Amino acid sequence: MSKVTISDFAIALFELAEAEGKNLQQSVSLFLASERQALEDTALRSGRSIALLGAAVVSLLAALAFLSWGIYLLAAVFVSPLAAPFITCGLWLVASLAFLLAASGRGSNGSSSGPK
Numbered sequence: 882m883s884k885v886t887i888s889d890f891a892i893a894l895f896e897l898a899e900a901e902g903k904n905l906q907q908s909v910s911l912f913l914a915s916e917r918q919a920l921e922d923t924a925l926r927s928g929r930s931i932a933l934l935g936a937a938v939v940s941l942l943a944a945l946a947f948l949s950w951g952i953y954l955l956a957a958v959f960v961s962p963l964a965a966p967f968i969t970c971g972l973w974l975v976a977s978l979a980f981l982l983a984a985s986g987r988g989s990n991g992s993s994s995g996p997k
Contacts, residue, residue: 949973952968952969953969
């Protein structure tokens with residue numbers, strides 16, 4: 882019959898702790914690597930979306946500039962060229978007011994905050 886001494890028990894306990902520590906270190910490394918990859922993928926998708934949104938905004942601003950110029954030229958034909966910029970500006974002010982009213986009718990989470 883073999884006797885297990887306290888020193889044998891302590892050595893076995895420390896070997897077990899070392900093995901568990903190595904296993905935990907490997908698991909944490911794998912977890913961090915997968916999280917890093919997921920974060921990189923998310924950043925890449927977000928970057929593409931922001932770039933496309935920026936291109937859309939630039940295109941929209943160019944289209945609105947040409948629309949304003951066309952409205953100005955049309956108004957200059959029918960009214961005095963001095964009043965044409967005021968007509969164009971008045972149309973943009975009405976459109977801006979409509980957007981502000983639509984935005985003020987929304988809550989902080991995007992849902993309508995008015996009575997139901």
